[in-house]
Amino acid sequence: MSGAVTTATGSRYRGSLAGRVTLLTTLAVAASIALIATGLYFAVRIQLQANMDESLLKRAHAAASNPQYIHDARDGSYFPVFALNAGDIALMSVTQNGDYWNPQKRDDTDFPIPGAPEAYVAQRKTSYAVRTITTDEGGVFRAATVPISGTDEALMLAQSMQPQQAMYKRLGLIVLFFGAGGVVAAAFAGWVVAAGGLRPVRRLTDSVDRIATTEDLTPLPVEGDDEIARLATSFNRMLSAVSASRDRQRQLVADASHELRTPLTSLRTNVELLTQADASISGEQRADLLGDIRAQIEELTNLIGDLVELARDAPAEPTLESVDLSDVVDRALSRVRLRAPSVTFTEDVTSWWVMGDSSSLERAVTNLLDNAAKWSPESGTVHITLRDGVLDVDDEGPGIAEADIPYVFDRFYRSTEARSMPGSGLGLAIVRQVAERTGGSVSASRSPRGGARMTLRLPGSASPRPTEPPTEVLNH
Template sequence: MSAWGLVAMRPGSDGRWHYRRSLASRVIWLTTIAVGLSVALVAVGAYFTARVQMQNTLDDSLLDRANKAAATDTLLEVGARGVPPWALGAADVRIAFVDYKGNPAILDRGPAIELGAPEIEVARGEHSSSLRTLLIAGERYRVVAVPTQQDGIALVIAQPLEDQDRTLSRLGWVTIAFGAFGVIVAALAGWTVASNGLRPVRKLTDSVEHIARTEDFTPLSIEGDDEVARLATAFNHMLVALDASRVRQRQLVADASHELRTPLTALRTNVDLLTMTARQPDGLRNLPPDAREELLDDVQAQIEELTTLIGDLTSLARDEPMPIQVEPVDLADVVDHAIQRVRRRAPSLEFEVFTRPWWVIGEAAELERAVTNLLDNAAKWSPEAGHVTVRLSDGVLTVDDQGPGINEADRPRIFDRFWRSPDARTLPGSGLGLAIVRQVAERHSGSVHATANASGGARMVLRLPGREKNDA
């Protein structure tokens, strides 16, 4: 990396090393190029404007002097004796005549002037004047030709461009120096902008790197309301979400460890008892059949409880949003399938079902699991030969049981993970069924809550957005 940390050389995807410019170096280069180009364009424009203006001024002056001299009646007589250069307003001008045949008459002893078609055409009267630049003896001259009072003869005046070229040369060097100075100032301005303007970005970067190293999710301090402040605000929201996710993860692990401890301890005790009995001579034969059957049933029940608990934990640990593979689902069909499953597990209960079509965009398997959990909860609390009422209308699913009901103080907590009322701790279950219902409802933009029905039992109300007809 360079002294200013502007350029770094890192390996690319092809294994070769490439230069990577930092944001500060890009700001400096862009500022330098933008301002430098602006200064250069202004300087070049000023130079060419001055050049054109000087050329136009010189041409107007030459034409004016030539026309005044050509209007003199005695010009040719005076020209025969020689016209002093100061008579035309300049000491270094060259004066000549040319007739319509192209015969020149130079009035001084200087180098010959190569007159051509433009001057001859003026002498013939084809043009009112001519103006061009000639090279005479290695020196640039501005040559003007105008007709005289005598037909067929044109007056030619040539003025050297040495003074003008010298002035333009100086102006050109001044322009180059001014452009170079502008580029240097632009580079300094870019460095200043990169140093001061990107200071909040560097500060934010240092804070983010500190969080990545220490996993300290303390929100960043925000100053102002510019783009950097908005970026810091968005990052703070991400920190809050990450911290909440970490807390939920730790809580889930802690709760899962607590819930798994009881069935694992009971299962280990029963397995140890079976192992000790099997190792004794004729131990299993001496074990009463009723005790052996009860022990095996306990092992099987505990394995099923562990299997259910692990499945619920796996489902509940999915904290991602609704998957893309969704489809229109008729909630009435979902309720019918869930009723059939629960009836096989609780054959002594009577289910009164009333449903109307209600189409929901979502996952059929997730919705069926949520509805099944609601029905299982009602079946668990209903008395033997009890009655469970299930109604679905306009996206509202209500499940009523004939159990003891839920205390009003406990209703907000029954959908929390692993929470069970004191009366429910002696009953089978993982404490995750209703938590899964709430998660599925929220994933489908719905809600679920508990209340009491007319008979004093519990009523679970699940609301899901949708429509009566399938528009797909």
């Protein structure tokens, strides 16, 4: 199913963007030209037809207003005076019963024949009649019929529409020619506009290809403030984020290699001493060596775990649940007390429920307590307070220098005093990462007791969130 969707999407947008813009522009202009040309053609045709009808009616009224007859001395016949002004127009006199008389004495076979509309005019049922008459031979005439003054007859003037139809054809050809020319011009203009308008897009595409090939994350130049410029600005922000991420990864690898070198060297030295030892080594010395090896292995294990935790840009599908932070503090305190038996821990905590990963929160609190225990003097006291989502951990150590406070939560950062003590400089960085993932924050300051204070703030509530609907809702 997904393959079909992919295929359909690919076929829908097949071809270049410039080609699609040109095609759409051409189609839009062609549709507009076709609409305008069609409207113009019919408007001109209707206007010409109206002018022809008006001319025929005027001439018919002028001729019908003079019904006098003239005697033809050659054959003794009479013909009306209005026949003299007929010109190239076919003329007929129509009686009330539909009979007609051709005063022009024309015997053309292709001649319009009056019908019922003309008889109605003679009968004075209508004041005039204008219609198109098609002969049996295919001729097309426009006929106008009006009553003849002083008689009970009607006068029909008919003019051939052949010249007008020829003009219609010429008009249609002209409209078609210029319309086709307009479409071609629109296609060319669309291509020029698309080529010019998409030139920045092509430059951006070339730059992206260059970055993908060379891995040079130098920001792109931005010109103007249009959509392409905003796209380039967004792309530069993405490049900055990628560059920063790559720098962090490189720094992590460099710092990790530096931090791993010391425990590995010490571990290798102790193992070599054990393998090269002879009977002269005492049992107490062997026990000391094994204790050092175990401590170094534990330090190395913790360091690798911290590196793995910090190497993730996002948590690996954490299990979010409602967690009581006071329980997390109790579990972490139980672990730290075993590692620091000479340090006294006092706690004053109240329940505070947060949505987060229980194991990550416990690790963060454990790191805070380990840090306080490490800096506390022999037989010192660590004070733990939890109120309204604010966890304060105070020690009685030397405190943190003002110059070091902004950096204590950075990866691998170790102050001058801390470089001679065990640790990798990752514990507090993990605390900040967990705090930010849970929507909180962590900060460092001077403690009123003289040492350092680490403050962890997490959003939550004093009561747990319900995991099931209330009983009233279920019964309802």
